[in-house]
Each structure stands twice: as structure tokens, then as C-alpha cells.
Amino acid sequence: MSTVQDIEAAVEQLAPEQRAQFRAWFDAFDACEWDLQMDQDLGAGRLDWLAEEALGNLAAGRCTDR
Secondary structure, eight states, X not given: OOSHHHHHHHHHTSOHHHHHHHHHHHHHXXXXXXXXXXXXXXXXXXXXXHHHHHHHHHHTTOXXXX
16 A cells, blocks of 8 residues: 555555554554644744743733633
8 A cells, every 4th residue: 555545545445444543553653643743843943932921921911710
């Protein structure tokens, strides 16, 4: 399976229970990829601007606890 089309065709051939297993596996895989990217972005400082913006909003009184 070397192409997306091959993978799609293989998934279409799965029984419903197998698709559910695949879906659960893919959700976990995707979540791990997301977490890894977030960790890399945090470590590289690419999200620092978000914290600075939030702290600026807090200092300016633009935040509520609702």
C-alpha cells in the first residue's frame, strides 16, 4: 500500500467491526501526532505569542472567569 488511493480501497473492504478498530487506531495515532507537534512547537517557542497575548489581555482587564 503505497498510495492514499490504495489505503482508501483497503479501508472500503473492511468489515464494519474492522473499520471501527481502524478508526480507533487512527484517532489515537492522530492524537499522538498532534501532541508531538504541540510539544515541538512549545519547545521551539512558536506558541509564546499566545501566552503573551493572553497575559496582556489579563493585565488589561479583558478577561473574565466565565
